[in-house]
Amino acid sequence: MGFGGNNNMNIRRTLNEIIKIIKDTIFPAHCFGCDTEGKFVCDDCYRTLDLSGVFCCPVCHVHNETGRPCIACTQKIYIDRHVAITPYTEDALIGDMMHSFKYHYAEDVREVFARMIDDFFSSHAIEVDAIIAVPLHRRRYVERGFNQSEIIAQFVARSLHIPIVHNLIRSRHTRQQAKLHRDERLKNLYNAFTIENPHELVGKRILVVDDVFTTGSTVSECAKVLKEAQVGEVVSFSVARG
Ligand SMILES: [Zn+2]
Ligand SMILES: [Zn+2]
Secondary structure, three states: OOHHHHHHHHHHHHHHHHHHHHHHHHOOOEOOOOOOEOOOOOHHHHOOOOOOOEOEOOOOOOEOOOOOOOHHHHHHOOOOEEEEEEEOOOOOHHHHHHHHHHHOOOHHHHHHHHHHHHHHHHHOOOOOOEEEEOOOOHHHHHHHOOOHHHHHHHHHHHHHOOOEOOOEEEOOOOOOHHHOOHHHHHHHHOOOEEEOOHHHHOOOEEEEEEEEEOOOHHHHHHHHHHHHOOOOEEEEEEEEEO
16 A cells, blocks of 8 residues: 555545544544443443353253253253353443444444443453354345454454354344244244354353343353254353343
8 A cells, every 4th residue: 555545544534533533523422321421431320230140050040150041941042151251231321322323323332332241351251262243134234334243352352362254154034033932033043143164163162242231131042053064162241241
């Protein structure tokens, strides 16, 4: 890249900064927690978030220390363990943050998630070889413009210094899980995912990343195809757990 390219990049960066200043002036950020002007989550409200981790059976929600399924539940789910940073409550600060992250164009709230992830992993070790974000189908990606799991996965990758791989593909468009009952959810997900280049994953420990974990049926379906591809261990990670 010559001088022209660098100049163009500098101009673009300057433009982005100007746009940000204008945006902040017209639509100043207000804290989701206390409405103070300045940041999407002020430092005082950030400290109210419980970042101590949620470790419980991914099926029946009984608390334990590892996030592994209890013996009776092992047959009902394909993931080996689930780890979340914080409990999910819709009408609390975390719920507002998630809603804004998913449905509005609030880029700055992403940085709050990045901070939560860095803080969490600075005191919780997790040993995996690669990270996979729960994929969105191309059609939904086009509707939304981004995959929220991919953004979370990028922050986790940066925090843990572990690469993201893209071997898991959403092969079939599915209806939105949130609108379905549990039985319908499982039917809806049948054959929704496929693996590309499965030999790359043999014996690996994979961290499957999502934004919120509720019934776990989507992640379990991902884990099922990963296990069929001879993956060694599937750990599920989400920022919040319902
Ligand atoms: Zn606040
Ligand atoms: Zn259980």
